[in-house]
Amino acid sequence: MIDAPPASARPAMDPSGRRVVGTVVAIQLTCSLGFFAVMAHLVAHLRHDLGLMAGTIGLILGVRVGLQYALLLPVGAVTDLIGPHRTGAIACALRALGFALVGTVDGVGSLLCAAVVLAAGGALYNPAAQCLLAGVDAARRSGGFAAYVAAQHIATVAGPPAGLALLHVGPGFPLVTGTAAALWAVAGLLFLRLPGDGTNPVSGGFRDLAAGVRTVLGDRTFLMFALVTAPTTLLADHIMTAVPLLGFAPGAATLCFCVLAAVAASAQPFVAAGHRGERPWVLRLGLLCAAAAFFVLAPLDGTATGPLMVAGVLNGVANGLIQPAVFQRTVRHAPPGRFGSYYGVLQCAAGMFAFAGDLLVGRLFDLGSAGATWALLGVGGFALAAAIGARGR
Helix, strand or coil, X not given: CCCCCCHHHCCCCCXXXXXXXXXXXXXXXXXXXXXHHHHHHHHHHHHHHCCCCHHHHHHHHHHHHHHHHHHHHHHHHHHHHXXXXXXXXXXXXXXXXXXXXXXXXXXXXXXXXXXXXXXXXXXXXXXXXXXXXXXXXXXXHHHHHHHHHXXXXXXXXXXXHHHHHHHCCCCCHHHHHHHHHHHHHHHHHHHHCCCCCCCCCCCCCCHHHHHHXXXXXXCHHHHHHHHHCCCHHHHHHHHHHHHHHCCCCHHHHHHHHHHHHHHHHHHHHHHHHHHHHHCHHHHHHXXXXXXXXHHHHCCCXXXXXXXXXXXXXXXXXXXXXXXXXXXXXXXXXXXXXXXXXXXXXXXXXXXXXXXXXXXXHHHHHCCCXXXXXXXXXXXXXXXXXXXXXXXXX
């Protein structure tokens, strides 16, 4: 490690950086509260209010997730082209429209259209927000990203009960989705009010879209990093699916998710301090904790609450270490003006891996308890393999 320069030699921090970080964190909290308030109760609405079959519900949810991650490949380059401010505002407008549609339509075709709109908005949102954080001065960047992720975890805990409270007021689910749409609209206005941050759109017109992707595909070191970290989205998200499918009661599952979110948020300041996220051991430790979490879950049958909490703590530590490590390493790899392209390729690979992994794991769960055990051992194996591959990267 290179010693830090003396304080007198360090460049002064951009005074607009604090406002950028504060606004992006506020945007993240606002958007995430709306998102989790709806998503926690969406399946129940589709099943009980609209009477859809489980396969149809899976199709609607799968279209949103799969398309969102597929779009990240070109959308990252779009963010570099038009700038994160406008990209973020468009993302929020699309998400607001999508949530408004989800609460007012009842046909399968209309719901699929809403899923497409939500996917497009989601694909645009994360590159825009993270480009803004990547563009602030290095002294604020790590702490800013830590606060950004912590805001998501706070919303993970607060969003579902807020949605539940709204369900019991007035028109029910349409009020939940309408509130979410309003929150995303507010976030869009916040994007437009952000100050300049040094992340200027690249020049060259739409020809630069392909150029941005070519730049990433020509960076073999980063492509190997993207390959190694491809399982991270599956590792972060799959516990939310696995715990209910293992038969745990809603109260135990909710407690597990709250513990997970609290631990993940608590780990952020540790990773942010001293730019620890750039150190290879942080990513490896996070992946090893994720592997351990799924190995603990694998033999459970829905009654062992103690081991479930252990798995929640391990997964929380994993999330708290992996997310900032991936962000900081991506910032280090990406040349000026190309963070969006690099982020898009990285997250597209992770999303496609998660999509395929969810399909495979779901089929194994359908085979019964033995299949569920093998499925969770397999997910833990992916994490272990990624940790081994991350050595020295």
